[in-house]
Amino acid sequence: MAGKFELDKASNGQFIFRLKAANGQVILGSEQYTTKEACKNGIESVQTNAAKDERYQRKEAKDGRHYFNLLAGNHQVIGTSQMYKDTGGMENGIDSVKSNAPGAAVDDLTD
Template sequence: MFEIFKDKSGAFRFRLKAKNGEVILASEGYTQKTNCQKGVSSVKRNAKNEDRFELKQSSNSKWFFNLKAGNGQVVGTSEMFENETNVKNGVKSVMSTAAVAETVDLSK
């Protein structure tokens, strides 16, 4: 499920949750809700393509990934993972969840 919400600074954000309720992808902050909704649509489109996922290792040796749109812009970032195997499983989870996920607007 995608959740659209307002953060403490008033920016609109979305997060994608797996069936178990765990957040598997989160967005940047958007000033307008319509742009946040476009971000959700972009995730749904781009998550189908494994080539759009960029795996990265942080300075503390943990792993994460970015999902990028066709223009190369990051549309979502994962949580941190302990190892490469787990981050790859995270990618698979986003790929299988995003296309069929409903969107709930919590920002009202």
């Protein structure tokens, strides 16, 4: 099984996406979008930018855990990772986004 995007609705009715690795683990989540079309555009932006290392913003939370944001060409955050206990885990997460996102199918859970 390859990685995939899940397009879903949040509890408030807005749209979100998750990028899941082949093992089903969520590796990137989106902000909330007011329309399904905007959410689909966010997925396309992830697919376009995922392979570009300079688009990853590596961060450290106040509790010492690590995470990353994937940025669009205009420097807007288009996806945020889960928290990792160390930088090695975070880098593995980035590698997973790079390998899974570009050709990932979209599973629309809103229909």
